[in-house]
Every structure is written in C-alpha cells, then in structure tokens.
Amino acid sequence: MSRNLPRIAILGAGSMGGAILVGLIDSGRATAGVAVTNRTAAKAEAVRLPGVDSWALESDPGATATALRDARVVLIGVKPAMVPDLLRSIAGDLEPDAVVVSIAAGVTIATIEAIVSNPVVRTMPNTPSVVRRGVTGLAAGSRVTPDDLALVRDLFEAVGAVVELPEDQIDALGTISGSGPAYVYFLIEQLTATAQRMGFTEDQARLMVENTFRGASELLAASEVGPAELRRRVTSPNGTTMQAIAILESANLGTLFDQATSAALQRTKELAAGS
Numbered sequence: 001m002s003r004n005l006p007r008i009a010i011l012g013a014g015s016m017g018g019a020i021l022v023g024l025i026d027s028g029r030a031t032a033g034v035a036v037t038n039r040t041a042a043k044a045e046a047v048r049l050p051g052v053d054s055w056a057l058e059s060d061p062g063a064t065a066t067a068l069r070d071a072r073v074v075l076i077g078v079k080p081a082m083v084p085d086l087l088r089s090i091a092g093d094l095e096p097d098a099v100v101v102s103i104a105a106g107v108t109i110a111t112i113e114a115i116v117s118n119p120v121v122r123t124m125p126n127t128p129s130v131v132r133r134g135v136t137g138l139a140a141g142s143r144v145t146p147d148d149l150a151l152v153r154d155l156f157e158a159v160g161a162v163v164e165l166p167e168d169q170i171d172a173l174g175t176i177s178g179s180g181p182a183y184v185y186f187l188i189e190q191l192t193a194t195a196q197r198m199g200f201t202e203d204q205a206r207l208m209v210e211n212t213f214r215g216a217s218e219l220l221a222a223s224e225v226g227p228a229e230l231r232r233r234v235t236s237p238n239g240t241t242m243q244a245i246a247i248l249e250s251a252n253l254g255t256l257f258d259q260a261t262s263a264a265l266q267r268t269k270e271l272a273a274g275s
Contacts (some may be wrong), residue, residue, distance in 0.1 A: 004147030005155055006072035007032040011064060011086060013047045013054075014038075019130035023159030025049050026132060030158075034066035064096035065093045067132055073155060076112075079126055080104040080271045086154055087115040093193045094118050099148045099156075109141040109167055119143040121152045122167055124174040125159070132164030135177035139167035171268045183260070188213055202253050 028111030195205035
C-alpha cells in the first residue's frame with residue numbers, strides 16, 4: 001500500500017534529479033515537502049514547484065545545510081566526479097536517521113560509506129520518472145535496514161517501477177533502462193526520417209511513428225503475452241511485415257545492442273574514475 005513520504009532533500013536537481021522531483025510532486029505523496037539545491041539561481045527557479053523549497057548555492061552558500069534539516073531521504077544528484085567532495089561537505093549536517101541515496105552513475109556504495117556514516121542506497125533511475133513511468137534499480141549498502149530500503153523503494157515507486165538487485169548489476173541496469181529511453185528515441189527518430197523520405201510531411205511522419213510506438217508499448221503492457229508473440233501476430237507469413245523483419249534481422253541488431261550496452265558500461269566506469 002502506498003504511503004506518504006517524509007521530507008526529502010535533493011542535492012543537484014539536473015536532468016535526472018529534476019525528473020524525479022517532478023514525478024514526486026505529481027504523485028501527491030511528497031506531503032512533507034522537498035528541499036532542493038542547485039548551483040545557480042536559474043536552475044533553482046526552474047524547479048520551484050508547489051511543495052518544493054528551492055535554493056541556489058551561488059546566492060546562499062549555506063543552503064545545503066538548510067535543505068538537509070529534517071530530511072529523512074537525501075538524494076545525491078550531482079555529477080559522479082563531484083560526489084565525494086559533496087559528501088565530505090555534508091557529512092556533519094545529515095540527520096542521524098537520514099538515508100543517503102545516490103543517483104550518480106558509477107559511484108560505488110563503498111566510496112560513499114567511506115565518507116558518511118548514514119545508511120546508503122545506490123540507485124539508477126531513468127528520465128521517464130518525470131511522467132511516473134520510470135524504472136529504477138536499487139542496491140542496498142551494508143548499513144541499510146529493511147525499513148530504510150522500504151522507504152527508498154516507496155519513493156521510487158511513486159515515479160515508476162523498481163528493481164532491487166546486487167550492486168554489481170547496477171551499472172549493467174543503467175545501460176538498459178538508464179540509457180534505454182535514448183535508444184527508443186533514436187529508433188523513433190530514424191523511422192520518422194524514413195517516413196519523410198517516403199514522401200510524408202514531418203507532421204504526418206511524427207504522428208504515425210510516435211503514436212505507433214506509444215500504441216505498441218501500451219498494447220504490450222496490457223497484454224498477457226510477450227513482445228515476440230505480439231510481433232508474430234503482426235507478421236503474416238509471406239506478408240509485407242515479414243519482408244521488413246527479415247531485413248532488420250539481417251542487420252544483426254542483437255549484436256549491435258550488445259556492443260552499444262558494452263560501450264555504455266565502459267563509459268560508466270570511466271565517469272566513476274573521473275575521466
């Protein structure tokens with residue numbers, strides 16, 4: 001059963017942190033409020049939503065300590081290379097029962113636990129959290145209690161689906177659900193361009209392709225069978241779709257996706273190392 005959430009602090013509400021913030025506010029479950037810090041006034045203003053206390057560090061250097069006051073969950077949303085310095089600066093300001101939740105790619109639980117004494121949960125969300133259709137992977141640190149993990153799970157279930165898994169799978173999950181929306185947008189982009197090359201206007205091409213992807217996804221979500229069976233039902237023997245699928249299969253998309261996710265995983269490791 002869904003429950004209302006305690007006060008939350010988000011330190012660094014960029015693309016990902018901002019998506020979680022908007023999804024949380026839309027869920028109506030952040031009843032104790034959300035405190036947000038960003039470096040600039042422009043970024044602080046962009047996330048000044050109902051129920052959100054938003055501060056800019058450039059105009060209020062003490063804003064982080066203020067944001068952490070009474071926060072039961074602290075989301076670390078800055079870039080991976082900035083995480084250790086931020087943690088060192090806030091370690092003394094965290095509430096004793098606060099759970100530190102990292103959404104930074106590649107930064108390990110061990111790295112965070114070496115700096116703060118609070119329980120730590122490492123996560124990998126994705127941007128559809130903004131419309132409460134996100135997917136978030138959770139990995140618990142050594143100090144996390146069942147209640148701590150349930151609280152963090154509640155937070156991310158307010159903005160989508162949650163997968164609990166060992167930490168050594170978090171980076172791999174990031175190459176699928178974390179980067180996955182970009183893969184989908186890229187496919188939509190390419191099919192839209194094809195439609196235009198076939199003579200459709202840009203508006204017509206967008207309407208056809210975007211609604212086809214949306215409809216196919218919603219049909220899959222509502223169906224009791226998987227994507228392979230749904231594809232089979234569209235692909236009549238010796239029909240037009242079969243000819244198209246044969247071309248796609250000849251491109252060996254499985255290998256291409258293997259290579260793409262491997263490249264993303266390697267970059268995750270480089271980011272965590274600060275390169």
